[in-house]
Amino acid sequence: MPVPQGKMFFVGWAGEPVLVIFARGLFLLDSDKKEALKAIATVMGRDLTYVLNEAIASYLEMYQWLLNEINKGVVEAEAGDFASDDEVQEVFAKLTKYIE
Numbered sequence: 001m002p003v004p005q006g007k008m009f010f011v012g013w014a015g016e017p018v019l020v021i022f023a024r025g026l027f028l029l030d031s032d033k034k035e036a037l038k039a040i041a042t043v044m045g046r047d048l049t050y051v052l053n054e055a056i057a058s059y060l061e062m063y064q065w066l067l068n069e070i071n072k073g074v075v076e077a078e079a080g081d082f083a084s085d086d087e088v089q090e091v092f093a094k095l096t097k098y099i100e
Contacts, residue, residue, distance in 0.1 A: 041051040
């Protein structure tokens with residue numbers, strides 16, 4: 001039997017994937033992830049819908065940034081805009097300066 005949680009319904013059993021049903025779609029959520037999200041919601045004093053929306057917004061922001069950076073790199077590469085050997089060595093020197 002679905003259990004309403006804000007604008008979502010959760011259907012599942014202990015240890016099994018949980019079916020999350022939205023107004024316009026659904027997806028499977030592992031029960032351990034659901035429990036982790038519920039714990040976060042409890043600590044934050046928020047409902048599960050809020051935490052899921054925040055998690056999805058963070059995920060989208062991160063991957064949209066990543067895809068944008070990849071696309072910029074492709075444009076630069078197609079234009080032949082590569083770092084020189086000296087520029088690469090300078091960056092490696094900065095990054096490895098404290099490793100030795």
